[in-house]
Amino acid sequence: MKLKILPPTLREKKRYVGLKMYSEENLKKEEIFSILWNSIINIYGEIESSKINLWIVDTQKVDNKKRNQYNIVVKCQRGYE
Template identity: 65%
Template structure:
């Protein structure tokens, strides 16, 4: 027996956030996931972080001769976008790698974020 898919009216709404990550040293995709989740957990705790429901959608390196720069798209639940961005702003270093995160935009679809940036 096949499981039924939830109709769109019962699914949780999602929002997508475009971020820029600047770092002194190279960062892998797995480290980026750890960085984002650790910032949310340290800022809000485990229960509130699970309500935010962060998910890394896209991770691309940008050519920059001065430092490592990455374009990131993150998914979160609707209504928690501001909390997610607030958690990202607390990122300053990870394993002795100085870094900073800038939020570019928030959108309801991935395509509109990619069109903007």
């Protein structure tokens, strides 16, 4: 028995946001997610932040001699960009 795929009109809309993060130290993907999640909880609160469906799509470390720079692509729910 196959699972039925939701039609596009019933799927939740997603948005992709590009971020730049600067740090004094090297960060792992888990630490970046933790920092983003904690800042979203501080802004929206726990109930609203659970509706955001935050997901890190891609992280890249950029060569920068002054500090560590990360380019991050995040997927979230439409309306919470």
